[in-house]
Amino acid sequence: MVEHLSAPPVLSTPASHILNDTEDVHPVTDVLSDEQICVRYEIQRTIAEIRQQRWRRVALQFPDEMLSHSARVYQLLARGLKPPDVPNGPKTSEGVPANEINGLADLSLTDKDLEPVKLTILADTSYGSCCVDEIAAEHVDADAIIHYGRACLSPTARLPALHIFTRRDLDHEAALSAFQKAFPDHAIRVIITADVPYESHVASLAASLGSRGYTAIFAASIQHDPSSSIPNRTVPASVASDPSSLSSWHIFHISDPPTSLLLTLTSSVASIFVYPTNREAMVSDSSAALQRSTGLLLRRRYALITSLATVSVWGILINTLSVKNYLSMVEYVKQQIANAGKKSYLFVVGKINAAKVANFSEIGGWVVIGCWESSLIDSKDFYKPIITPFELDLALQPDTGRIWTGRWRADFSSVMQAAEDNEAMIEAVETEHPVEANTGSEDESEPPEFDLRTGRYVARTRPMGQPKGVLTNGNDTAPTPTQALTKRSNGEVVSVNGIASPAADFLTRNRTWRGLEIKYDRDEDDHGGLLEEGSTGIAAGYSLGDSAKI
Structure with a gap:
């Protein structure tokens, strides 16, 4: 039977719906007393x-x-x-000073x-x-x-x-049962960790397992040290003295850990078992711990790194203004990119999303400066890939020197420490075995670079590579920077302060919209267009002058 409609169906939500919608964006999930x-x-x-x-x-x-x-x-x-009330202030019905009820009777109170x-x-x-x-x-x-x-x-x-950390409840018997199923051997070495809301249960679980015959259980407690072998957690004494010995330990983690923690630990420990605490997983099987592996994710990250090896312009995204020493990391990343002959631009955009960073199409790859958890961003929805400072060091290495060991670190302080140790080792080797300076031309010594994804030759991977010097009166001197803008014959800016600007070059070559053009700057007889009244009102309905809402 065909139904005849007197009016077309409504296929869209009215524009004013969002102003009248009273639905809670974050509904109450727990009703607590x-x-x-x-x-x-x-x-x-x-x-x-x-x-x-x-x-x-x-x-x-x-x-x-x-x-x-x-x-x-x-x-x-x-x-x-x-x-609190002062010592001689009002008293309760029992004659006790009110400040004593608050436990402040013995304190010396000031203004x-x-x-x-x-x-x-x-x-x-x-x-x-x-x-x-x-x-x-x-x-x-x-x-x-x-x-x-x-x-x-x-x-x-x-x-x-x-x-x-907002303490959460945990079914100890179910967690103990999951542990025993995951580790039937009572002599196996296991470190018990937990997400911070469940951290208060770790010590009691370790004690219960000890009473059930387990002899090598370590209860990790929270410490403020993201650069630790297990980020922000204590480790056994043997691991503290020899971090490589962590590979002989297993991890039993309560609640789903962040992906950055999984990547950090997968390459460092024997295995990781996660006991889920979300309701869906507990309903399906309340006594099972799932073994986690990040091998596939690590391979994807390495593929991402190799795809960025030929990027000539990098964007540095600041994703924190609170983490201590983040400015030192910004300077370190800028120096690493400059040493590779590439250009970097610094951006502060607040919370990162695909729409924000897509505005800068001249950027070939992004590196995030943030905390050890937020630096790892799944960039499959972004226009250009986003990596961490640790991954940037690998991406800037030449193809012959890039070695993937499978280890992954998120905390940038450990990245800087590793770089300092590497520089100290190189200096020691060069001091013992001096290397003769290369006096050949820069272009002849530069090996060709190829994009490993396409196999094609890439001509401009180092736009900031400066020549070794200009021969002047027998001396090899560097070019002197100027304060003037360098222009091509058609008046387009190609460098600033004597330094090449890839963004300016991209603006002239690739961008179709270059901003508003003020004509009377070029032609004195042309005074530009007339000013017109634009849209007014709110997003629910704009008005154009005296016309109706749109």
Whole structure:
């Protein structure tokens, strides 16, 4: 039967729908009582720390999935941080001074202690939610930051931070059963680790396994050291003295770890078993630990590195402004790219997405400066690949010197340390066995480069490669930079301050739109076009002058 419609069906949502939609973007997943909120968010510990440090302006940083609890956490903290009464102040109905109830009777109170504590909720962080957002906290003139939820534990640069990992419950019997199925041998060496919300269960699980006959169990605790053999975790004494011995240990990890941690550990340990804590996995099989392997992902990362070997223009994306010493890493990356004869441009774009970086089509590849968790970005949806500083060092190596050992590191401090050790070794070798300087021409000594993906010759992989010098009066001197812009015969800028500009060259060769052109700069008789009124209003409906909304 054919149904006759009196009007065409509505196939799109009205433009004003988003202004009237009341659906919660982040629905409440856990309905908790005040007592459960106090336990999960460690209210008493937070209050004690704020009082001990005498912070007066505190920023509370929540990830998106915890914003539904932020108001209640704020209320409980504000209630517990009310200024205490002075010793001779009002008393309770039992005749006890009110300040004694708060446990402050033995403290010497100052005027600063009697000032109220200002709390501010931070949401929509500038970069990743795992990092402490010092930028947003400084906007509210905060003395310190309370960071909730998962954290990369990278050291901060300016403000003190207190990490509240938000404790989560764990079925110990199910976890113990999963461990016994994964490791039936009681003499096997296993390190128990967990995601930060479940870290409080590690020690008790290790003790329970010891009582069941396991003799080589190590319970890793949290430490603020991303460059450790196991990032931000303690390691056995044997591993601390000899990091290579970590390959004889197995890992049992509670909850799904970040991909960067898996890549770091896969090449360092014997095996990794992950006990999932998400509800879907627990419903399917609550007593199974899954063995994880990142061999395929590592091969994809290496293929990505080799595809960027012939990139001539790099973009450096700053994905943090809080991690300590990130500026040193920026300078290191810039120097590495310059030493390879390539050009780099620095970008600060906030949270990285494909639309932002696609605006810079002259960039052949991107390198991210961020914390050890957020530096690894799956760039399959991006216009150009995005890699880490560790991977950049491999990409800049010549094809004959690039060696892939399978090891992978995310923390940039370890990358800088490895580079310093390598330079020290090279200097020692050159001191013992001096190498004669190459006096040949730069062009003749440069080997040809080929794109391994296409097999084609690449002519301009080092646009910033400077000649060794110009012979002047018998002396080999470098060209003197000038402060003027260099122009071609048609007036197009090709260099700035005597240095070639690949972006300017790309602008003249490839870009179809070069910005607004002011005609009267070139022709005095042409005074440009008339100014016209543009669109006004809001995104739900613009108006063009006196016309109707569009």
